[in-house]
Amino acid sequence: MRSLFNSLAVLTGLLTSVAVAVHPVEVQGQDFIDTVTKKRFMIVGVDYQPGGQAGYKPQENSDPLTNKDVCLRDAITLQKLGANTIRVYNVDPTLNHDDCASIFNSAGIYMIIDVNGPQSGESINRAEPWTSYHKDYLRRIFGVVENFKNYPNTLAFFSANEVMNDMDTGKVNPQYIRAVQRDLKAYIKAHSKRTIPVGYSAADVREILQDTWAYMQCDNDGDGSESDIFGLNSYSWCGGDATFQTAGYNTLVDMFENSSIPVFFSEYGCNEVMPRVFDEVAALYGDKMTALSGGLVYEYSQEESNYGLATIDEDGSVKLRKDFDALQAQFNKLDMSKIQATKPDATSIKAPKCDKKLITNDAFDTNFTLPAVCPGCQTLIQNGIDKPINGKLVKVLATKSPNKVYASSGSEVKNLALTLLSNDGVNTPSGETTSPADSDNAIPTADGSAAGESDKPGAATSKLAGGWTLLAATVIAVLTVL
Numbered sequence: 001m002r003s004l005f006n007s008l009a010v011l012t013g014l015l016t017s018v019a020v021a022v023h024p025v026e027v028q029g030q031d032f033i034d035t036v037t038k039k040r041f042m043i044v045g046v047d048y049q050p051g052g053q054a055g056y057k058p059q060e061n062s063d064p065l066t067n068k069d070v071c072l073r074d075a076i077t078l079q080k081l082g083a084n085t086i087r088v089y090n091v092d093p094t095l096n097h098d099d100c101a102s103i104f105n106s107a108g109i110y111m112i113i114d115v116n117g118p119q120s121g122e123s124i125n126r127a128e129p130w131t132s133y134h135k136d137y138l139r140r141i142f143g144v145v146e147n148f149k150n151y152p153n154t155l156a157f158f159s160a161n162e163v164m165n166d167m168d169t170g171k172v173n174p175q176y177i178r179a180v181q182r183d184l185k186a187y188i189k190a191h192s193k194r195t196i197p198v199g200y201s202a203a204d205v206r207e208i209l210q211d212t213w214a215y216m217q218c219d220n221d222g223d224g225s226e227s228d229i230f231g232l233n234s235y236s237w238c239g240g241d242a243t244f245q246t247a248g249y250n251t252l253v254d255m256f257e258n259s260s261i262p263v264f265f266s267e268y269g270c271n272e273v274m275p276r277v278f279d280e281v282a283a284l285y286g287d288k289m290t291a292l293s294g295g296l297v298y299e300y301s302q303e304e305s306n307y308g309l310a311t312i313d314e315d316g317s318v319k320l321r322k323d324f325d326a327l328q329a330q331f332n333k334l335d336m337s338k339i340q341a342t343k344p345d346a347t348s349i350k351a352p353k354c355d356k357k358l359i360t361n362d363a364f365d366t367n368f369t370l371p372a373v374c375p376g377c378q379t380l381i382q383n384g385i386d387k388p389i390n391g392k393l394v395k396v397l398a399t400k401s402p403n404k405v406y407a408s409s410g411s412e413v414k415n416l417a418l419t420l421l422s423n424d425g426v427n428t429p430s431g432e433t434t435s436p437a438d439s440d441n442a443i444p445t446a447d448g449s450a451a452g453e454s455d456k457p458g459a460a461t462s463k464l465a466g467g468w469t470l471l472a473a474t475v476i477a478v479l480t481v482l
């Protein structure tokens with residue numbers, strides 16, 4: 001009897017500690033690759049920073065990934081939308097992000113984390129980069145690595161965002177960004193169990209774009225300072241009349257065709273024509289643009305800049321906007337299995353050696369002698385920072401939305417819940433219409449069934465069935481061992 005109890009205790013312990021986790025994704029040449037399925041990973045993403053910069057409140061112990069109710073509410077709508085990645089701009093490395101990271105992980109959603117913050121000393125100052133590259137700054141960004149390195153759904157870190165935004169800022173900042181990347185990557189190598197890609201998120205300023213990418217991706221005698229990924233904040237496709245040519249996507253393809261690192265839109269979604277129709281989605285994931293690895297729509301929440309997919313009310317309720325409906329419809333049209341097909345040539349591309357000749361514009365930085373590691377920083381890299389706060393996955397228990405969610409028509413979307421992806425899967429477009437145009441929330445489809453806010457039974461059942469098979473197999477395996 002005693003041993004049966006012990007066995008049961010062990011079994012229960014094992015079962016509760018089994019946390020589902022998305023597969024780590026790694027960079028191979030110009031593609032992201034799922035390390036388990038070996039398929040190509042394409043970013044179908046949304047930028048996520050509710051409250052904008054003001055959503056980062058270290059003095060109140062809060063940032064966009066600290067409130068589990070908020071994360072659950074938004075992970076549910078993002079999952080329905082079809083997103084597989086969020087980008088979060090400002091996090092506090094001293095806070096606990098376990099609940100939020102775990103919720104997004106269970107939803108099959110990866111995170112790209114910017115290591116910087118909006119407050120003084122939390123980023124490189126583009127006017128005088130040498131004044132901001134120091135030990136205290138590195139301690140902060142290494143803290144972000146410590147905080148997020150153990151979450152399997154941490155896809156990448158951004159070392160900087162739009163520091164170079166004109167010819168003037170392109171003169172000397174590039175070498176500082178590479179110095180920061182050198183240190184970040186050395187830190188990850190020394191203190192993380194897996195490699196996590198690091199890269200730069202660039203402004204779409206066409207006069208410096210190619211030089212920025214060329215400077216960041218080249219091999220600088222193997223010093224490890226190169227970008228592993230390249231994000232482009234791209235707003236050139238505006239409205240339903242834009243085309244591949246008028247939006248300049250053809251130029252982007254020419255530029256990045258032979259990139260040795262993944263290139264993707266770290267922001268997109270021009271808002272000059274409202275509501276947005278997101279025709280660029282078909283182009284971005286289409287046959288002509290396979291050199292790019294997808295992108296992230298700017299942005300989840302409606303803020304002053306007027307780019308929101310959803311409006312968050314003070315009472316915590318969310319109203320989906322027409323932009324959400326249009327984007328969901330576009331994502332639903334994507335052929336994910338085609339998009340995830342690998343292209344063998346692309347994964348083996350090697351970076352060119354750094355050389356002045358790679359830079360086309362005279363005024364842009366051609367100095368590849370990087371600033372020396374800042375005073376006291378080498379020790380920090382070797383020994384690690386003091387008292388790091390290391391995140392870890394926790395069990396996700398609640399799945400029902402803690403807040404009301406309204407369709408763009410104004411009616412409430414009922415029975416919203418997170419679908420826990422028990423097969424360690426990545427989220428894919430659901431085929432659903434979360435926010436139907438009419439008010440009763442259940443539009444009959446061609447086959448007579450109701451497509452609405454509820455789960456498509458087929459997909460949900462097969463995921464569940466997979467989960468139970470796994471569970472049964474675990475139980476049998478454990479019992480056999482005991």
Ligand SMILES: *[C@@H]1O[C@H](CO)[C@@H](O)[C@H](O)[C@H]1NC(C)=O
Nearest residue numbers: 253254255256257258259345
């Ligand atoms: C990319 O590589 C292919 C094959 O080597 C080459 O034909 C093409 O001209 C290259 N494109 C650019 C923009 O360098």
Ligand SMILES: *[C@@H]1O[C@H](CO)[C@@H](O)[C@H](O)[C@H]1NC(C)=O
Nearest residue numbers: 175176367368369370371372
């Ligand atoms: C290149 O940058 C390094 C480090 O920032 C600096 O010491 C050196 O003087 C620069 N070289 C030139 C030619 O400007």
